[in-house]
Amino acid sequence: MTKLLAVRRRSPWRGLAAGVLTLALSTTTFTAPARAAATAAQACGGTPTPSFQGSAPDAGLNALFTRYGNDNRRTDDWTGADSTFSTTLPGGKVAFVFSDTFLGEVGAGGTRPPVVDEGGTTPFINNSFVVKSGDRLSTVHGGTREQPAAVMPPRDGEHWFWAGDAITAGGRVQVTYQEYERFGPGIWDWRWLRNVVAKFRPDRLSEPVSVTPIPSSKGISWASWLQRSDGMIYVYGVEDLGDTKYMHLARVRGTDLTGPWEFYAGDGTWSRDEADSARIMDGVANEYSVTRMGRAYMLITQDTTVKFNTNIVAYFSCSPQGPFTGRTTVYSTPETGANGSYGNPNVFTYNAHVHPELGRPGRLVMSYNVNSLVNTDHYKDVSIYRPRFVDLKFG
Secondary structure, eight states: OOSSOSSOTTOSSSSOOOOOOOSOOOSSSOBOOSSOOGGGGOEETTEEOOOEEEEEEOHHHHHHHHHHHHOOSOSSSEEEESOOEEEEOGGGOEEEEESSEEESOOOTTSOOOOBGGGTSSBOEESOEEEEEETTEEEEEOEEOSSSEEOSSOOSSTTEEEEEEEEEEETTEEEEEEEEEEEOSSSTTOEEEEEEEEEEEBTTBTTSOSEEEEEOOTTSOEEEEEEEEETTEEEEEEEEEOSSOEEEEEEEEESSOTTSOEEEEOSSSOEESOGGGOOOOOBSOOSSOEEEEETTEEEEEEEOOSSTTOOEEEEEEESSTTOOOEEEEEEEEOSOOSTTSTTOOTTEEEEEEEEOGGGOBTTEEEEEEEEEESSTTHHHHOTTTTSOEEEEEEEO
């Protein structure tokens, strides 16, 4: 089976719809928030939560990935992918963690040959890394240059892994992955199976040194976000019911994700039993971020309360478990739908989150993914299946 999609297998919503764009694409100026959220001015320990000042596309990062993706010097390097998590590496490098990944060459006019499984020449794998060193990018995959493979290999042809968030701790790059499996011939005959954490040597990302199962008994994907705070790794997950998605939260003491887990029970207590994990809030995406900003925690997520929503929103809390309040639209993606920048009703955006290691005081870097419901769109225009980076400004 081609691991490419006519409909993205990890689709953020089911059904067909198109969003209405509310923000024009700008590459030079910050766009002020469309509305102020008075509740965002709450104080945490006497310190007001950060105030959103505006947003704009990150021209530098977007251009860097465009140049690299269009560079045909190698036939086994990155030309497009999604998920777009990241973690620091020794020596100031950054590893971007991707799920479904196109490798190969880019044709004239920004086209892409079909994937190998469809008789073309484009390698397609379910997960990869791209390492940023200064202004240089390099692709890491498994297998060989002639026959590249996923860095997190599947058990067989009916299973595969998609990447979640990653953290570099304890001398290892620890990446959460979700395993999926096929159970029939239909386009929707696939399902989530379990969660694992894979550990990689920072200097050898092409294959894991260990793969360990992590809690998976309640159908929660524990891969949305990892946040280190106060001697803990907070692990954010999503309970995906299709049109409705719920945030869940667990934590691990220390720096090792394979240690004992505790689950937030929703009443201020923590439990060792995953069955006690509480629904914290709905409206989140499969991938989102909860990052520490001073004394506050900021949630960034694509708003999934409306199908194919273009709005990316921020919430604030004084604790990792919420409650998250002060909902504020921080960006609206310009690519989606027939009225979007592609003029294509099948194009949509999803899974926004931040990259703390790329930010600086007062500003955070955020990414989101772009995709199409029609497989051949990825061959006609390589730019569709690439992340977009946005700068968020806070005061």
